[in-house]
Amino acid sequence: MNNIKSNRRQLLKGAGAAMVGITLMPYKSMAAEEKKLNVYNWDTYIGETTLADFNAATGIDAKMDLFGSNDELFAKLKAGNPGYDVIVPSSNYIERMVKANMLMPIDHAKVPNIANLDKQFQDADFDPGRKYSLAYMWGTFGIGYRKSKAKATPDSWHLLLDDPTYAGRISIQGTAEFGFGIALKTLGYNWNSTDATELGKAKDLLIASKKNIKIFAKDNGQDLLASGDVDVCAEYSGDIVQVMKADTTNDLGYVIPKEGSNRWQDTVAIAAGAPHPENAHAFLNFILDGQNNANIVKTIGYATPNAAGRALMDDEYKNNKNIFPSDEQLAMCDPGKYLGEDATKYRDELWTAIQAA
Amino acid sequence: MDYWKDFRKVFFTLMTLGSFWMLLFFVVPMGFLFVLSFSSKAIVNGETSILDYNYFSTIANYVDAAGSSYLVLLGRAVLWSAIATIVCLLLAYPLAFAVCFSAPKWRPILLLLLILPFWINLLIRTYALIQVLRTNGFLNQALGFFHLPQTDILFGTSAVIMGLVYVYLPFMVLPLYSTIEKLDKSYLEASLDLGASQPRTFWSITLPLTMPGVITGIILVFIPCLGSFLTSDLLGGPNNWMIGNAIQNQFGEANNWPFGAALSFILMYATFFVLFVRAMLTRRSKGVDA
Numbered sequence: 001m002n003n004i005k006s007n008r009r010q011l012l013k014g015a016g017a018a019m020v021g022i023t024l025m026p027y028k029s030m031a032a033e034e035k036k037l038n039v040y041n042w043d044t045y046i047g048e049t050t051l052a053d054f055n056a057a058t059g060i061d062a063k064m065d066l067f068g069s070n071d072e073l074f075a076k077l078k079a080g081n082p083g084y085d086v087i088v089p090s091s092n093y094i095e096r097m098v099k100a101n102m103l104m105p106i107d108h109a110k111v112p113n114i115a116n117l118d119k120q121f122q123d124a125d126f127d128p129g130r131k132y133s134l135a136y137m138w139g140t141f142g143i144g145y146r147k148s149k150a151k152a153t154p155d156s157w158h159l160l161l162d163d164p165t166y167a168g169r170i171s172i173q174g175t176a177e178f179g180f181g182i183a184l185k186t187l188g189y190n191w192n193s194t195d196a197t198e199l200g201k202a203k204d205l206l207i208a209s210k211k212n213i214k215i216f217a218k219d220n221g222q223d224l225l226a227s228g229d230v231d232v233c234a235e236y237s238g239d240i241v242q243v244m245k246a247d248t249t250n251d252l253g254y255v256i257p258k259e260g261s262n263r264w265q266d267t268v269a270i271a272a273g274a275p276h277p278e279n280a281h282a283f284l285n286f287i288l289d290g291q292n293n294a295n296i297v298k299t300i301g302y303a304t305p306n307a308a309g310r311a312l313m314d315d316e317y318k319n320n321k322n323i324f325p326s327d328e329q330l331a332m333c334d335p336g337k338y339l340g341e342d343a344t345k346y347r348d349e350l351w352t353a354i355q356a357a
Numbered sequence: 358m359d360y361w362k363d364f365r366k367v368f369f370t371l372m373t374l375g376s377f378w379m380l381l382f383f384v385v386p387m388g389f390l391f392v393l394s395f396s397s398k399a400i401v402n403g404e405t406s407i408l409d410y411n412y413f414s415t416i417a418n419y420v421d422a423a424g425s426s427y428l429v430l431l432g433r434a435v436l437w438s439a440i441a442t443i444v445c446l447l448l449a450y451p452l453a454f455a456v457c458f459s460a461p462k463w464r465p466i467l468l469l470l471l472i473l474p475f476w477i478n479l480l481i482r483t484y485a486l487i488q489v490l491r492t493n494g495f496l497n498q499a500l501g502f503f504h505l506p507q508t509d510i511l512f513g514t515s516a517v518i519m520g521l522v523y524v525y526l527p528f529m530v531l532p533l534y535s536t537i538e539k540l541d542k543s544y545l546e547a548s549l550d551l552g553a554s555q556p557r558t559f560w561s562i563t564l565p566l567t568m569p570g571v572i573t574g575i576i577l578v579f580i581p582c583l584g585s586f587l588t589s590d591l592l593g594g595p596n597n598w599m600i601g602n603a604i605q606n607q608f609g610e611a612n613n614w615p616f617g618a619a620l621s622f623i624l625m626y627a628t629f630f631v632l633f634v635r636a637m638l639t640r641r642s643k644g645v646d647a
Contacts, residue, residue, distance in 0.1 A: 071609045071610045071612070075609065075612075078408065078612075096407060099407055100408050168509070176611075177610075210596060214512050214594060214595075215512040215593075215595065227492070227493060229492045229511070340404065340405065341405035341406070341612070345611065345613055348606070348610070348613070349421075349424075349426075352426045352430075352598075352603055352606070353425075353426045355603070356425070356427070356430050356433075
């Protein structure tokens with residue numbers, strides 16, 4: 001019996017010590033930040049040697065986890081930041097995340113390389129003054145296609161929705177955001193419309209299109225195109241450019257439909273409650289450096305908003321119209337916006353109705 | 358005999374850890390979801406909040422869940438799960454019999470082969486099936502080799518049902534195997550000796566005696582099928598959402614946890630209904646149970 005009692009006392013002592021340790025931790029990390037950094041990023045979305053280069057330059061050991069969609073990122077942080085410092089949300093999620101207190105303001109004085117960004121990326125409607133997010137990569141949304149299976153360049157959303165030419169060989173991104181975006185542009189409306197009549201017409205169009213569409217894909221339309229499961233797909237420009245690069249037969253193409261589309265921007269931000277905010281600022285500054293940015297672009301092939309980085313790239317990249325479309329084309333592309341919780345909910349009800357139709 | 362009264366300390370020692378685990382990781386989260394299913398998103402400064410809820414404020418989620426879209430998706434889930442369960446049963450029954458009547462030295466190996474798929478992650482198995490069924494997949498390559506017409510079943514209902522059968526078949530075989538193995542073979546011999554035909558013996562003797570295994574197998578396959586979303590998500594096309602996909606969407610992209618919770622509970626009630634039907638069937642078969 002005695003034995004058990006003394007054990008219990010020891011246990012309590014141990015628990016007490018652990019508690020003190022937990023409460024002291026924040027003070028300790030404030031004094032001198034440990035040489036660590038946790039990055040949460042998309043797959044295939046950073047330079048081959050970026051993390052190693054960062055370590056060589058600063059001595060900070062950067063670890064990276066991967067997410068597959070903005071929703072996954074949002075859901076992860078919704079339950080409280082599990083320890084991430086730098087995250088890579090898309091522009092239409094910034095406003096939502098700021099409202100949900102998920103982001104930490106960026107101290108611009110600690111990131112002098114912001115000056116390398118093109119002027120148009122120095123400010124943004126979704127983040128005035130870029131208090132919370134810095135531009136990382138950008139691109140458009142359009143149609144990827146297999147040239148040998150296309151009679152002409154499939155430059156219209158109609159070919160994916162209400163035209164039988166490619167029936168059974170079409171994939172469309174299977175989220176409410178992109179499904180409605182495409183249908184709204186096909187009908188001549190804005191990508192971000194919240195008008196019930198316009199959304200109703202878009203819903204009818206999408207239901208009618210189901211007989212032509214083979215699959216509402218996840219973020220893998222480019223893979224289905226490359227493997228021959230579909231011949232046309234609605235996808236991000238960067239993803240199609242990546243499979244075009246890998247395709248030795250040069251049989252794949254990308255086009256922004258004439259009805260217009262969507263342009264997007266991915267950003268780097270610091271998560272609220274980041275355990276290493278100083279290191280996070282150092283990392284943002286590091287990837288905005290011209291040479292480091294060019295190294296990332298060489299691996300992933302996306303459009304960079306970084307003028308210094310772009311200047312170091314070859315002409316083939318700089319003149320690639322799939323990566324950098326003309327100003328006229330871009331004018332037809334609406335930036336995706338955060339529509340508010342109620343509008344998102346309404347769109348989602350309609351999206352479920354489309355799935356059940 | 359109330360053993361627990363004679364060995365109170367042992368009983369409570371045995372109970373404590375597991376009960377605590379269930380309470381902490383099953384009852385508490387489910388309770389939270391139950392509360393959430395009667396909640397709505399709070400309005401903060403005139404805007405619908407992203408994170409805050411008004412708890413126990415509404416039954417609107419259940420009213421919405423009775424909407425036609427969700428009933429269609431639930432109906433689909435019930436129908437396809439039923440088809441998959443029947444296919445599983447038709448495949449598993451002869452298979453379980455074959456394993457039982459195989460040479461004793463082969464039996465452990467055959468059983469091991471049956472359990473083997475359990476060791477491989479569901480996601481990997483589903484992706485493997487995609488490799489077989491896709492347009493330029495192994496199935497079409499094989500058909501092409503024999504100059505047979507190509508199939509296009511991936512991203513359709515048949516692929517989803519095929520996927521469900523593929524994933525849940527072992528859950529049907531194992532309970533069937535355990536009842537068939539316990540089956541007293543002398544009953545079968547007696548039936549045949551007394552002049553009953555093979556089919557007659559099967560319908561009058563074998564099937565009733567193995568019914569507990571059949572029912573357990575049906576439950577073990579049908580219930581997980583009902584809530585599955587991964588199979589229809591990966592193998593399905595534009596007409597293949599099931600209720601599980603709608604629930605996943607509410608907790609994910611739609612960020613509407615209260616509604617997702619309400620849908621989950623409706624699915625759970627559907628499951629309870631299945632178990633209730635099972636209990637009635639068991640009572641009718643005079644308490645025989647696996």
